[in-house]
Amino acid sequence: MSKIDHPVIPETMGLIPAITYLFLMFTFIPFMFLKYGVDNGTETHNSNGFKGLFPNSKLSTYLSCLLSLESMILLGLLDDLFDIRWRHKFFLPSIACIPMLIVYYIHFNKTSVLIPRFVAKRLPDYIISGNSIDLGWLYYVYMGSVSIFCPNSVNILAGINGLEVGQTIVITVLLLMNDLYYLAVGAGGNADAYSIHMFSVCFLIPFLGISTSLLQYNWFPSRVFVGDTWCYFSGMVFAVVGISGHFAKTLMLFFIPQIFNFIYSAPQLFGIIACPRHRLPKFNKEDGLLYNSYTEYEGEGNKPLNLKLYPIMNLLEKLKLISLVKKQKGDKEIIIKSSNLTLINLTIIWTGPIREDKLCLTIMIMQFAVGLTMLILRHSLAPMLFGFDNSWTMLNRFY
């Protein structure tokens, strides 16, 4: 949409890297597991000095993750083909995550989460054990929500070249930094912690590979569009890693820009103020820059702005969180249009008219900055809140 000559560009190109990733992960199985020798149901003493039972639960977890990813690709593809209705496609990830959750249930069924000490203190003893609270089946609802949230939040922060892929790369890098931190400190000699972060690294490094290569084609001026398939698939990779690694809470920290974008968009999504069909920034042929797009409140067919919202809108404008266009009408001025409520538009308010690739890069940098801060807080603040950083002592949650 933001190109001078409107070229025809292939859609759903995210499918190819997604499938590539999948078959890469298939062929990766032997390299990941043969160090334990071939499973013959008995104790293995193999050349690499490994001793003990074959880590079958790890293998079936790995396989169930791949099943969830492949289901997500399949459903995402169907969505791209048949344009499933929004309120239906929203729940596609919850179907895709079934295999993973089932295997999680069979193997670990660990449904307790750590809660801050000061909260724990105030809760009756019969619902908490030590610092953790057992959510029971609610924990599966929670995991299901995580796997619905990640794909959709990647999907919602989109619209300019490179952003769909760019944001996933930033999140991947942040997750890898978190894993490497654990691996660096040897997870405080905790074998379980060590193995789950090794597990997540195994998923993330190949993903980083395919997403960077996809970015080359998707970056402005993009030669391919990635389609919902990619958004769903990449979001599911994060969900899979977070859930199987039991660090879904930490995962959420790296989705703050997407969460903010959702909350920020809410008034338009839920019809509190009018929402045009497209909220993409406006492209200006003359200078080739992107400008804010606005929602009109005047003229026929345009829902006028509720007067009660005026003070809020003016406050937001003062906070540079929205840009308004006003008109003197008699004694008081009225708002005739306001910038659309998306993170992309907000960024343009801060930077002013900007070229598409610069805009994308700016958003990615902001995203990384926020994520990095969260990562640092996670490992400095968390120990105070929870009484300990679980990179040092961790619940036995993996084989």
Added chain:
Amino acid sequence: MSKIDHPVIPETMGLIPAITYLFLMFTFIPFMFLKYGVDNGTETHNSNGFKGLFPNSKLSTYLSCLLSLESMILLGLLDDLFDIRWRHKFFLPSIACIPMLIVYYIHFNKTSVLIPRFVAKRLPDYIISGNSIDLGWLYYVYMGSVSIFCPNSVNILAGINGLEVGQTIVITVLLLMNDLYYLAVGAGGNADAYSIHMFSVCFLIPFLGISTSLLQYNWFPSRVFVGDTWCYFSGMVFAVVGISGHFAKTLMLFFIPQIFNFIYSAPQLFGIIACPRHRLPKFNKEDGLLYNSYTEYEGEGNKPLNLKLYPIMNLLEKLKLISLVKKQKGDKEIIIKSSNLTLINLTIIWTGPIREDKLCLTIMIMQFAVGLTMLILRHSLAPMLFGFDNSWTMLNRFY
């Protein structure tokens, strides 16, 4: 093609039952495995009186089978969408079967097959052990070929309403009979044999369900076409069951009609005699029956029949394996056209002009008759050949 008014009919409808099947199998996991209790890495003593380690290897085998099936669906769908070249799509199943083979390798790596006693006697001792010969890596080539063979052979015996689905139903029923035989005799008290045939039943009964329901729509006059997706998927179900159950040889017995169809078609497929673009039987508007379709050897653009082949063609005609149309030319008669070499055409030679659904039913009945005979021979002759029926003593091949 064989309908009076040519209606537009949805293609690739095999996708829906395939995906249904997949998610059915996902949700089936707890019912299949929770009787062993939840896996906590230690010996489980659960209420159902089960004692021992959680059968993880069985779970990961199950998951790897589902992965192969889902990959097959994904690739089949891509094939239907983009019409992949024949010599490429032929090998799609070999990609899809990778996860299954890898997990098979990790868990069992049993690469020995039983061979008839009289053969074993004649082989040097260093390559055989008892009645079985260890194929090593060749066994994986063999399993790979099986998974290439099944989907493609289902794909090649097609062209009339209901046959794609009908033939899979017949094979499923035959496989179920084989399984039930083992289960009935309690597999001679062999727990492994019992469990693998239980495993295969778990895959086949749901498959029978979706394929029969699909047949209702695909039966003449069919309202849907199943597409390659179905042929590949259904073929892969059989491959998965046969390979993971280690009875690929028995599986082949039920594919004899498909094998015959392939051999019978070979002269045309490999261009020994001319091959028209379509070899489907000819539809006659007047009586609504299907007639043989022919390959022409006369007229421009038609490759004449090699004279060396005359005796063979005449012999085949005597054996009622081909129908020829001849013409007196001078002193000797020449063949001007011969029926196309497909099992469908051959059946029409035997039955005469026939309605599409009757034709499909005839082929299915023949297929079942052949399969049943093979099944009986399998359990009567095999013991003589191999020295024992492996329904009584079976190699330990499952956890």
